[in-house]
Amino acid sequence: MAPPDSAPALIRAHGIGVRRGDRWLVRQVDVAVRRGEIVTLIGPNGSGKSTTAKALVGIVQPDEGRVERAASLRLGYVPQRIQIDPTLPMTVRRLMRLTGPYPEHEIDIVLEQVGIAHLKTAPVHGLSGGEFQRALLARALIRKPDLMVLDEPVQGVDFAGEIALYELIGDIRDRLDCGVLLISHDLHIVMAATDTVVCLNGHVCCHGPPSSVAESPEYRALFGSDAAHALAVYRHHHDHAHLPDGRVVSLAPGQAEDRGAG
Protein backbone atom coordinates (compact mmCIF):
# COMPACT_ATOMS: atom_id res chain seq x y z
CA MET A 1 0.00 0.00 0.00
CA ALA A 2 1.05 3.56 -0.51
CA PRO A 3 2.45 5.30 2.54
CA PRO A 4 0.48 8.14 4.11
CA ASP A 5 0.96 11.60 2.65
CA SER A 6 2.58 12.76 5.85
CA ALA A 7 5.54 10.34 5.46
CA PRO A 8 8.80 12.17 4.65
CA ALA A 9 9.73 12.14 0.98
CA LEU A 10 12.92 10.45 -0.25
CA ILE A 11 13.07 13.00 -3.00
CA ARG A 12 10.90 15.99 -3.66
CA ALA A 13 10.82 18.55 -6.48
CA HIS A 14 9.56 22.03 -5.70
CA GLY A 15 8.33 23.80 -8.83
CA ILE A 16 11.16 22.61 -11.04
CA GLY A 17 11.48 23.67 -14.65
CA VAL A 18 13.97 22.85 -17.40
CA ARG A 19 14.61 25.12 -20.36
CA ARG A 20 16.25 24.38 -23.73
CA GLY A 21 17.07 27.69 -25.34
CA ASP A 22 13.92 29.78 -25.14
CA ARG A 23 11.60 26.84 -24.74
CA TRP A 24 10.53 25.38 -21.42
CA LEU A 25 10.42 21.60 -21.62
CA VAL A 26 8.66 21.45 -18.27
CA ARG A 27 7.71 24.09 -15.73
CA GLN A 28 6.38 24.24 -12.20
CA VAL A 29 6.57 20.54 -11.52
CA ASP A 30 6.06 19.28 -7.98
CA VAL A 31 6.71 15.59 -7.46
CA ALA A 32 7.56 13.61 -4.36
CA VAL A 33 8.42 9.96 -3.84
CA ARG A 34 8.12 8.40 -0.38
CA ARG A 35 9.58 5.17 0.88
CA GLY A 36 7.45 2.24 -0.22
CA GLU A 37 5.59 4.29 -2.82
CA ILE A 38 5.42 3.75 -6.57
CA VAL A 39 5.01 7.03 -8.41
CA THR A 40 4.51 7.01 -12.16
CA LEU A 41 5.05 9.94 -14.47
CA ILE A 42 2.84 9.56 -17.50
CA GLY A 43 2.30 11.83 -20.45
CA PRO A 44 2.45 11.89 -24.23
CA ASN A 45 5.74 12.05 -26.13
CA GLY A 46 7.51 15.34 -25.54
CA SER A 47 5.53 16.04 -22.37
CA GLY A 48 8.71 16.27 -20.32
CA LYS A 49 8.45 13.01 -18.37
CA SER A 50 12.06 12.02 -18.90
CA THR A 51 13.28 15.56 -18.40
CA THR A 52 11.45 15.77 -15.09
CA ALA A 53 12.91 12.47 -13.91
CA LYS A 54 16.41 13.51 -15.03
CA ALA A 55 16.12 16.79 -13.16
CA LEU A 56 14.98 14.89 -10.08
CA VAL A 57 17.96 12.53 -10.04
CA GLY A 58 20.52 15.17 -11.04
CA ILE A 59 21.27 14.19 -14.63
CA VAL A 60 19.87 17.54 -15.75
CA GLN A 61 20.17 20.73 -13.72
CA PRO A 62 16.78 22.40 -13.29
CA ASP A 63 16.63 26.03 -14.45
CA GLU A 64 14.08 26.91 -11.81
CA GLY A 65 12.81 25.39 -8.61
CA ARG A 66 14.77 23.02 -6.43
CA VAL A 67 15.11 19.35 -5.61
CA GLU A 68 15.29 18.10 -2.05
CA ARG A 69 16.83 14.73 -1.30
CA ALA A 70 16.88 12.69 1.85
CA ALA A 71 20.37 12.62 3.37
CA SER A 72 22.64 9.94 1.85
CA LEU A 73 19.93 8.76 -0.51
CA ARG A 74 21.06 5.68 -2.43
CA LEU A 75 19.69 5.70 -5.93
CA GLY A 76 19.33 2.94 -8.49
CA TYR A 77 18.80 4.18 -12.02
CA VAL A 78 17.48 2.12 -14.92
CA PRO A 79 17.93 4.15 -18.08
CA GLN A 80 15.82 4.08 -21.18
CA ARG A 81 17.02 2.06 -24.20
CA ILE A 82 20.78 1.94 -23.86
CA GLN A 83 23.34 0.32 -26.07
CA ILE A 84 26.65 -0.92 -24.81
CA ASP A 85 29.32 -0.50 -27.45
CA PRO A 86 30.10 -3.93 -28.93
CA THR A 87 33.82 -3.31 -28.42
CA LEU A 88 33.28 -3.30 -24.66
CA PRO A 89 33.40 -6.88 -23.39
CA MET A 90 30.79 -7.21 -20.67
CA THR A 91 29.05 -10.20 -19.20
CA VAL A 92 25.88 -9.99 -17.13
CA ARG A 93 27.98 -10.80 -14.06
CA ARG A 94 30.40 -7.95 -14.74
CA LEU A 95 27.51 -5.57 -15.38
CA MET A 96 26.21 -6.29 -11.86
CA ARG A 97 29.54 -5.07 -10.47
CA LEU A 98 29.54 -1.87 -12.50
CA THR A 99 29.27 0.49 -9.54
CA GLY A 100 30.66 -1.64 -6.74
CA PRO A 101 32.42 -4.90 -5.85
CA TYR A 102 29.31 -6.90 -4.95
CA PRO A 103 29.93 -10.47 -3.80
CA GLU A 104 29.01 -13.43 -5.96
CA HIS A 105 26.06 -14.57 -3.86
CA GLU A 106 24.42 -11.14 -4.06
CA ILE A 107 24.74 -11.28 -7.83
CA ASP A 108 23.07 -14.69 -7.79
CA ILE A 109 20.25 -13.34 -5.63
CA VAL A 110 19.38 -10.35 -7.82
CA LEU A 111 19.64 -12.34 -11.04
CA GLU A 112 17.33 -14.93 -9.50
CA GLN A 113 14.90 -12.18 -8.50
CA VAL A 114 14.65 -10.76 -12.01
CA GLY A 115 14.57 -14.25 -13.51
CA ILE A 116 17.79 -14.31 -15.52
CA ALA A 117 20.03 -16.41 -13.28
CA HIS A 118 20.75 -18.64 -16.27
CA LEU A 119 22.30 -15.70 -18.15
CA LYS A 120 24.93 -14.84 -15.54
CA THR A 121 27.96 -15.56 -17.71
CA ALA A 122 26.38 -14.45 -21.00
CA PRO A 123 27.73 -11.39 -22.81
CA VAL A 124 25.23 -8.54 -22.57
CA HIS A 125 25.38 -7.95 -26.31
CA GLY A 126 23.56 -11.19 -27.01
CA LEU A 127 20.60 -10.53 -24.70
CA SER A 128 17.10 -9.89 -26.00
CA GLY A 129 15.38 -6.60 -25.21
CA GLY A 130 13.49 -8.03 -22.27
CA GLU A 131 16.50 -9.89 -20.87
CA PHE A 132 18.64 -6.77 -21.09
CA GLN A 133 15.97 -4.70 -19.30
CA ARG A 134 15.94 -7.29 -16.52
CA ALA A 135 19.73 -7.22 -16.34
CA LEU A 136 19.66 -3.42 -16.00
CA LEU A 137 16.99 -3.75 -13.33
CA ALA A 138 19.13 -6.28 -11.43
CA ARG A 139 22.12 -3.95 -11.71
CA ALA A 140 20.17 -1.18 -10.01
CA LEU A 141 18.68 -3.64 -7.52
CA ILE A 142 22.01 -4.97 -6.29
CA ARG A 143 22.76 -1.51 -4.90
CA LYS A 144 19.86 -1.98 -2.46
CA PRO A 145 18.65 1.46 -3.39
CA ASP A 146 16.39 3.69 -1.29
CA LEU A 147 14.94 4.97 -4.53
CA MET A 148 14.69 3.21 -7.89
CA VAL A 149 14.16 5.34 -10.96
CA LEU A 150 13.09 3.56 -14.14
CA ASP A 151 12.80 5.41 -17.43
CA GLU A 152 10.40 3.54 -19.74
CA PRO A 153 11.35 0.15 -18.33
CA VAL A 154 9.18 -1.91 -20.65
CA GLN A 155 10.38 -0.59 -23.99
CA GLY A 156 11.11 -3.41 -26.37
CA VAL A 157 9.30 -5.84 -24.12
CA ASP A 158 6.17 -7.63 -25.33
CA PHE A 159 2.83 -7.33 -23.61
CA ALA A 160 3.20 -10.43 -21.44
CA GLY A 161 6.71 -9.41 -20.46
CA GLU A 162 5.40 -5.96 -19.66
CA ILE A 163 2.96 -7.24 -17.02
CA ALA A 164 5.64 -9.48 -15.57
CA LEU A 165 8.08 -6.58 -15.38
CA TYR A 166 5.62 -4.31 -13.58
CA GLU A 167 4.83 -7.10 -11.14
CA LEU A 168 8.51 -7.50 -10.55
CA ILE A 169 8.85 -3.79 -9.81
CA GLY A 170 6.01 -4.08 -7.29
CA ASP A 171 7.73 -7.07 -5.67
CA ILE A 172 10.97 -5.17 -5.44
CA ARG A 173 9.23 -2.28 -3.75
CA ASP A 174 7.71 -4.69 -1.21
CA ARG A 175 10.98 -6.45 -0.55
CA LEU A 176 13.34 -3.46 -0.35
CA ASP A 177 10.73 -1.04 0.95
CA CYS A 178 12.20 1.49 -1.46
CA GLY A 179 10.53 4.30 -3.33
CA VAL A 180 10.01 3.78 -7.07
CA LEU A 181 9.73 6.44 -9.72
CA LEU A 182 8.50 5.09 -13.06
CA ILE A 183 8.32 6.93 -16.34
CA SER A 184 5.93 5.60 -18.89
CA HIS A 185 3.90 6.64 -21.87
CA ASP A 186 1.91 3.44 -21.90
CA LEU A 187 -1.16 3.63 -19.75
CA HIS A 188 -2.80 0.29 -19.75
CA ILE A 189 -0.76 -1.55 -17.24
CA VAL A 190 1.21 1.08 -15.52
CA MET A 191 -1.84 2.83 -14.15
CA ALA A 192 -2.85 -0.07 -11.98
CA ALA A 193 0.68 -0.98 -10.92
CA THR A 194 1.11 2.39 -9.27
CA ASP A 195 0.22 4.19 -6.06
CA THR A 196 0.40 7.73 -7.39
CA VAL A 197 0.15 8.89 -10.97
CA VAL A 198 1.52 12.25 -12.07
CA CYS A 199 0.20 13.20 -15.45
CA LEU A 200 2.52 15.59 -17.28
CA ASN A 201 2.18 17.72 -20.34
CA GLY A 202 4.82 20.40 -19.94
CA HIS A 203 3.39 20.91 -16.46
CA VAL A 204 1.50 18.72 -13.99
CA CYS A 205 -2.00 18.24 -15.46
CA CYS A 206 -3.31 16.12 -12.67
CA HIS A 207 -2.03 13.76 -10.05
CA GLY A 208 -3.32 11.36 -7.46
CA PRO A 209 -4.20 7.70 -7.15
CA PRO A 210 -4.72 6.00 -10.53
CA SER A 211 -8.48 5.61 -10.12
CA SER A 212 -9.04 9.32 -9.60
CA VAL A 213 -6.58 10.38 -12.31
CA ALA A 214 -8.24 8.05 -14.83
CA GLU A 215 -11.53 9.84 -14.26
CA SER A 216 -10.19 13.36 -14.33
CA PRO A 217 -11.15 15.45 -17.39
CA GLU A 218 -7.55 16.66 -17.89
CA TYR A 219 -6.37 13.08 -18.19
CA ARG A 220 -9.12 12.19 -20.64
CA ALA A 221 -8.40 15.28 -22.70
CA LEU A 222 -4.77 14.25 -22.92
CA PHE A 223 -5.17 10.58 -23.69
CA GLY A 224 -8.64 10.29 -25.20
CA SER A 225 -11.61 8.29 -24.01
CA ASP A 226 -9.85 4.94 -24.49
CA ALA A 227 -7.58 5.81 -21.65
CA ALA A 228 -10.42 5.60 -19.15
CA HIS A 229 -10.47 1.86 -19.75
CA ALA A 230 -6.84 1.54 -18.79
CA LEU A 231 -7.57 0.10 -15.38
CA ALA A 232 -10.20 -2.26 -16.70
CA VAL A 233 -7.85 -3.56 -19.34
CA TYR A 234 -5.23 -4.25 -16.75
CA ARG A 235 -7.59 -6.06 -14.41
CA HIS A 236 -8.94 -8.12 -17.26
CA HIS A 237 -5.53 -9.43 -18.16
CA HIS A 238 -4.49 -9.94 -14.65
CA ASP A 239 -5.91 -13.35 -13.81
CA HIS A 240 -2.61 -14.99 -14.68
CA ALA A 241 1.06 -14.22 -14.47
CA HIS A 242 3.94 -14.79 -16.86
CA LEU A 243 7.14 -16.38 -15.72
CA PRO A 244 10.40 -15.30 -17.31
CA ASP A 245 10.61 -18.51 -19.29
CA GLY A 246 7.24 -17.83 -20.90
CA ARG A 247 5.11 -20.16 -18.81
CA VAL A 248 1.77 -18.85 -17.65
CA VAL A 249 0.53 -19.44 -14.13
CA SER A 250 -2.92 -18.69 -12.75
CA LEU A 251 -3.29 -16.34 -9.85
CA ALA A 252 -5.98 -16.70 -7.23
CA PRO A 253 -8.55 -13.92 -7.76
CA GLY A 254 -7.79 -12.37 -4.39
CA GLN A 255 -4.09 -12.29 -5.14
CA ALA A 256 -4.62 -10.62 -8.48
CA GLU A 257 -6.86 -8.04 -6.89
CA ASP A 258 -4.32 -7.32 -4.17
CA ARG A 259 -1.57 -6.66 -6.66
CA GLY A 260 -3.82 -4.68 -8.92
CA ALA A 261 -4.74 -2.44 -6.06
CA GLY A 262 -1.03 -2.03 -5.31
Add this chain to the structure above:
Amino acid sequence: MLDDFFARALIAGAGVALMAGPLGCFIIWRRMAYFGDTMAHSALLGVALALLLEVDLIVGVFSVAATISIALMFLQRQGMLSTDSLLGILAHSTLALGLVIVSLMAWVRVDLLGYLFGDILAVSRTDLIAIYVGGAVVLAALAVIWRSLLTATVNGEIAQAEGLHPERSRLIFMLLMATIIAISMKIVGILLITSLLIIPAATARRFAASPEQMAVLASVLGVVAVLLGLVGSLKLDTPSGPSIVVAALVLFLLSLLRLPGRQRSGVAS
Protein backbone atom coordinates in the same frame (compact mmCIF):
# COMPACT_ATOMS: atom_id res chain seq x y z
CA MET B 1 72.87 -1.30 -20.30
CA LEU B 2 70.93 1.95 -20.13
CA ASP B 3 73.77 3.55 -22.06
CA ASP B 4 72.82 1.51 -25.05
CA PHE B 5 70.38 3.53 -27.14
CA PHE B 6 68.51 0.45 -28.29
CA ALA B 7 67.93 -0.80 -24.77
CA ARG B 8 66.71 2.66 -23.79
CA ALA B 9 64.31 2.72 -26.72
CA LEU B 10 62.97 -0.72 -25.78
CA ILE B 11 62.44 0.19 -22.15
CA ALA B 12 60.85 3.48 -23.14
CA GLY B 13 58.61 1.87 -25.74
CA ALA B 14 57.48 -0.83 -23.33
CA GLY B 15 56.60 1.82 -20.76
CA VAL B 16 54.54 3.73 -23.29
CA ALA B 17 52.77 0.57 -24.46
CA LEU B 18 51.89 -0.42 -20.89
CA MET B 19 49.93 2.77 -20.29
CA ALA B 20 48.62 2.95 -23.86
CA GLY B 21 46.74 -0.35 -23.39
CA PRO B 22 44.05 0.67 -20.89
CA LEU B 23 43.78 4.23 -22.22
CA GLY B 24 43.39 2.87 -25.74
CA CYS B 25 40.56 0.61 -24.60
CA PHE B 26 38.61 3.62 -23.38
CA ILE B 27 39.29 5.40 -26.67
CA ILE B 28 37.75 2.46 -28.51
CA TRP B 29 34.82 1.97 -26.12
CA ARG B 30 33.96 5.65 -26.12
CA ARG B 31 34.54 6.01 -29.88
CA MET B 32 37.12 8.72 -29.41
CA ALA B 33 39.73 7.68 -31.99
CA TYR B 34 39.48 10.93 -33.89
CA PHE B 35 39.47 12.86 -30.65
CA GLY B 36 42.76 11.21 -29.68
CA ASP B 37 44.17 11.98 -33.10
CA THR B 38 43.26 15.64 -32.72
CA MET B 39 45.00 15.86 -29.37
CA ALA B 40 48.06 14.13 -30.81
CA HIS B 41 48.22 16.47 -33.79
CA SER B 42 48.10 19.45 -31.49
CA ALA B 43 51.36 18.16 -30.00
CA LEU B 44 53.34 19.76 -32.80
CA LEU B 45 51.95 23.12 -31.80
CA GLY B 46 53.09 22.22 -28.30
CA VAL B 47 56.60 21.48 -29.57
CA ALA B 48 56.70 24.78 -31.45
CA LEU B 49 55.50 26.79 -28.46
CA ALA B 50 57.89 24.99 -26.13
CA LEU B 51 60.82 25.88 -28.39
CA LEU B 52 59.59 29.43 -28.71
CA LEU B 53 59.13 29.94 -24.97
CA GLU B 54 62.14 27.77 -24.11
CA VAL B 55 60.26 25.46 -21.78
CA ASP B 56 60.51 21.68 -21.58
CA LEU B 57 58.97 19.91 -24.58
CA ILE B 58 56.89 17.58 -22.43
CA VAL B 59 55.42 20.55 -20.57
CA GLY B 60 54.65 22.35 -23.83
CA VAL B 61 53.00 19.36 -25.48
CA PHE B 62 50.99 18.45 -22.38
CA SER B 63 49.72 22.01 -21.97
CA VAL B 64 48.62 22.38 -25.56
CA ALA B 65 46.99 18.93 -25.75
CA ALA B 66 45.17 19.49 -22.47
CA THR B 67 44.00 22.93 -23.60
CA ILE B 68 42.74 21.52 -26.89
CA SER B 69 40.79 18.74 -25.17
CA ILE B 70 39.17 21.14 -22.71
CA ALA B 71 38.37 23.57 -25.53
CA LEU B 72 36.75 20.70 -27.38
CA MET B 73 34.59 19.73 -24.43
CA PHE B 74 33.49 23.35 -24.22
CA LEU B 75 32.79 23.69 -27.95
CA GLN B 76 30.85 20.42 -27.96
CA ARG B 77 28.57 21.82 -25.32
CA GLN B 78 27.92 24.92 -27.45
CA GLY B 79 26.65 22.57 -30.13
CA MET B 80 27.38 24.96 -32.98
CA LEU B 81 29.20 22.44 -35.12
CA SER B 82 29.15 18.67 -35.07
CA THR B 83 31.96 17.05 -33.11
CA ASP B 84 33.68 15.59 -36.15
CA SER B 85 33.77 19.00 -37.87
CA LEU B 86 35.23 20.56 -34.73
CA LEU B 87 37.81 17.80 -34.54
CA GLY B 88 38.67 18.23 -38.21
CA ILE B 89 39.22 21.93 -37.72
CA LEU B 90 41.30 21.60 -34.57
CA ALA B 91 43.38 18.58 -35.65
CA HIS B 92 44.68 20.07 -38.83
CA SER B 93 44.85 23.70 -37.85
CA THR B 94 46.96 22.96 -34.77
CA LEU B 95 49.25 20.75 -36.84
CA ALA B 96 49.54 23.44 -39.51
CA LEU B 97 50.06 26.15 -36.92
CA GLY B 98 52.84 24.09 -35.36
CA LEU B 99 54.55 23.58 -38.72
CA VAL B 100 54.32 27.28 -39.55
CA ILE B 101 55.71 28.41 -36.20
CA VAL B 102 58.56 25.91 -36.36
CA SER B 103 59.51 27.06 -39.86
CA LEU B 104 59.46 30.70 -38.78
CA MET B 105 61.95 30.01 -36.01
CA ALA B 106 64.99 30.05 -38.26
CA TRP B 107 67.31 30.13 -35.23
CA VAL B 108 66.43 26.65 -33.98
CA ARG B 109 67.17 23.45 -35.82
CA VAL B 110 64.20 21.15 -35.47
CA ASP B 111 64.16 17.52 -36.47
CA LEU B 112 60.60 17.62 -37.72
CA LEU B 113 60.54 14.03 -38.92
CA GLY B 114 61.69 12.91 -35.49
CA TYR B 115 58.67 14.52 -33.88
CA LEU B 116 56.22 13.37 -36.52
CA PHE B 117 57.37 9.76 -36.77
CA GLY B 118 59.41 9.10 -33.66
CA ASP B 119 63.16 8.80 -33.20
CA ILE B 120 64.60 6.09 -31.00
CA LEU B 121 68.00 7.74 -31.05
CA ALA B 122 66.53 10.74 -29.29
CA VAL B 123 65.42 8.84 -26.18
CA SER B 124 67.46 10.09 -23.25
CA ARG B 125 67.67 8.87 -19.67
CA THR B 126 65.53 11.84 -18.68
CA ASP B 127 62.90 10.64 -21.14
CA LEU B 128 62.98 7.22 -19.51
CA ILE B 129 62.34 8.76 -16.12
CA ALA B 130 59.54 10.88 -17.60
CA ILE B 131 57.92 7.81 -19.17
CA TYR B 132 58.07 5.63 -16.05
CA VAL B 133 57.17 8.30 -13.51
CA GLY B 134 54.51 9.73 -15.82
CA GLY B 135 53.29 6.26 -16.72
CA ALA B 136 52.95 5.26 -13.07
CA VAL B 137 50.94 8.41 -12.38
CA VAL B 138 48.73 7.81 -15.43
CA LEU B 139 47.99 4.20 -14.49
CA ALA B 140 47.37 5.06 -10.84
CA ALA B 141 44.98 7.87 -11.80
CA LEU B 142 43.20 5.60 -14.25
CA ALA B 143 42.79 2.96 -11.55
CA VAL B 144 41.19 5.57 -9.30
CA ILE B 145 38.67 6.75 -11.91
CA TRP B 146 38.20 3.31 -13.49
CA ARG B 147 34.79 2.49 -12.02
CA SER B 148 33.36 5.91 -12.70
CA LEU B 149 34.74 6.11 -16.23
CA LEU B 150 33.61 2.59 -17.08
CA THR B 151 30.12 3.25 -15.75
CA ALA B 152 29.97 6.47 -17.75
CA THR B 153 31.10 4.52 -20.81
CA VAL B 154 28.26 2.05 -20.34
CA ASN B 155 25.80 4.87 -19.69
CA GLY B 156 26.44 8.45 -18.68
CA GLU B 157 23.04 8.77 -17.02
CA ILE B 158 23.62 5.85 -14.67
CA ALA B 159 26.98 7.32 -13.68
CA GLN B 160 25.48 10.76 -13.09
CA ALA B 161 22.35 9.60 -11.29
CA GLU B 162 24.21 7.19 -9.02
CA GLY B 163 26.69 9.86 -7.96
CA LEU B 164 29.87 8.72 -9.75
CA HIS B 165 30.78 12.19 -11.07
CA PRO B 166 31.33 11.18 -14.71
CA GLU B 167 32.26 14.72 -15.82
CA ARG B 168 35.17 14.80 -13.42
CA SER B 169 36.39 11.40 -14.60
CA ARG B 170 36.10 12.47 -18.20
CA LEU B 171 38.20 15.55 -17.53
CA ILE B 172 40.86 13.48 -15.76
CA PHE B 173 40.83 11.04 -18.67
CA MET B 174 41.55 13.92 -21.07
CA LEU B 175 44.50 14.99 -18.95
CA LEU B 176 45.81 11.42 -18.94
CA MET B 177 45.57 11.39 -22.73
CA ALA B 178 47.50 14.65 -22.88
CA THR B 179 50.14 13.11 -20.61
CA ILE B 180 50.62 9.99 -22.68
CA ILE B 181 50.85 12.05 -25.86
CA ALA B 182 53.49 14.29 -24.28
CA ILE B 183 55.66 11.48 -22.99
CA SER B 184 55.35 9.08 -25.91
CA MET B 185 55.89 11.59 -28.68
CA LYS B 186 59.58 10.73 -29.10
CA ILE B 187 58.97 7.01 -29.37
CA VAL B 188 56.13 6.73 -31.86
CA GLY B 189 55.83 10.25 -33.17
CA ILE B 190 52.93 12.67 -33.18
CA LEU B 191 51.19 11.27 -36.24
CA LEU B 192 51.16 7.69 -34.96
CA ILE B 193 50.44 7.93 -31.24
CA THR B 194 46.76 7.14 -31.64
CA SER B 195 47.53 3.95 -33.49
CA LEU B 196 49.61 2.69 -30.57
CA LEU B 197 46.61 3.46 -28.38
CA ILE B 198 44.01 1.90 -30.62
CA ILE B 199 45.49 -1.05 -32.50
CA PRO B 200 46.59 -3.17 -29.49
CA ALA B 201 43.25 -2.50 -27.78
CA ALA B 202 41.36 -3.52 -30.93
CA THR B 203 43.50 -6.65 -31.14
CA ALA B 204 42.74 -7.48 -27.52
CA ARG B 205 38.98 -7.25 -27.98
CA ARG B 206 38.59 -10.71 -29.46
CA PHE B 207 40.34 -12.44 -26.62
CA ALA B 208 38.84 -10.55 -23.69
CA ALA B 209 35.71 -11.40 -21.71
CA SER B 210 35.82 -8.38 -19.41
CA PRO B 211 36.94 -4.76 -19.68
CA GLU B 212 39.82 -5.41 -17.31
CA GLN B 213 41.10 -8.38 -19.32
CA MET B 214 40.97 -6.29 -22.45
CA ALA B 215 42.99 -3.50 -20.81
CA VAL B 216 45.73 -5.83 -19.57
CA LEU B 217 45.87 -7.72 -22.84
CA ALA B 218 46.12 -4.47 -24.79
CA SER B 219 49.14 -3.51 -22.70
CA VAL B 220 50.82 -6.86 -23.32
CA LEU B 221 50.12 -6.73 -27.06
CA GLY B 222 51.43 -3.17 -27.15
CA VAL B 223 54.71 -4.25 -25.52
CA VAL B 224 55.05 -7.08 -28.05
CA ALA B 225 54.42 -4.63 -30.90
CA VAL B 226 57.05 -2.25 -29.53
CA LEU B 227 59.56 -5.09 -29.22
CA LEU B 228 58.95 -6.40 -32.75
CA GLY B 229 58.77 -2.92 -34.22
CA LEU B 230 62.00 -1.69 -32.68
CA VAL B 231 63.92 -4.82 -33.62
CA GLY B 232 62.61 -4.46 -37.17
CA SER B 233 63.46 -0.79 -37.16
CA LEU B 234 67.04 -1.56 -36.14
CA LYS B 235 67.47 -4.38 -38.66
CA LEU B 236 65.89 -2.61 -41.62
CA ASP B 237 66.91 0.92 -40.70
CA THR B 238 63.32 2.16 -40.75
CA PRO B 239 61.89 4.92 -38.52
CA SER B 240 60.88 3.61 -35.11
CA GLY B 241 57.29 4.90 -34.94
CA PRO B 242 56.03 3.48 -38.23
CA SER B 243 57.84 0.19 -37.55
CA ILE B 244 56.05 -0.20 -34.20
CA VAL B 245 52.69 0.59 -35.79
CA VAL B 246 53.32 -1.92 -38.59
CA ALA B 247 54.14 -4.56 -35.97
CA ALA B 248 50.92 -3.72 -34.11
CA LEU B 249 49.01 -3.99 -37.37
CA VAL B 250 50.50 -7.43 -38.07
CA LEU B 251 49.36 -8.61 -34.62
CA PHE B 252 45.90 -7.18 -35.30
CA LEU B 253 45.66 -8.97 -38.65
CA LEU B 254 46.79 -12.23 -37.04
CA SER B 255 44.03 -11.83 -34.45
CA LEU B 256 41.45 -11.74 -37.21
CA LEU B 257 42.36 -15.27 -38.23
CA ARG B 258 40.00 -17.93 -36.99
CA LEU B 259 41.04 -19.23 -33.64
CA PRO B 260 41.05 -22.99 -33.39
CA GLY B 261 38.75 -24.43 -30.74
CA ARG B 262 37.59 -21.14 -29.38
CA GLN B 263 34.04 -19.88 -29.63
CA ARG B 264 32.34 -16.79 -28.42
CA SER B 265 31.05 -17.60 -24.98
CA GLY B 266 27.55 -18.78 -25.71
CA VAL B 267 24.32 -18.27 -23.84
CA ALA B 268 23.20 -21.26 -21.84
CA SER B 269 19.59 -21.90 -22.66
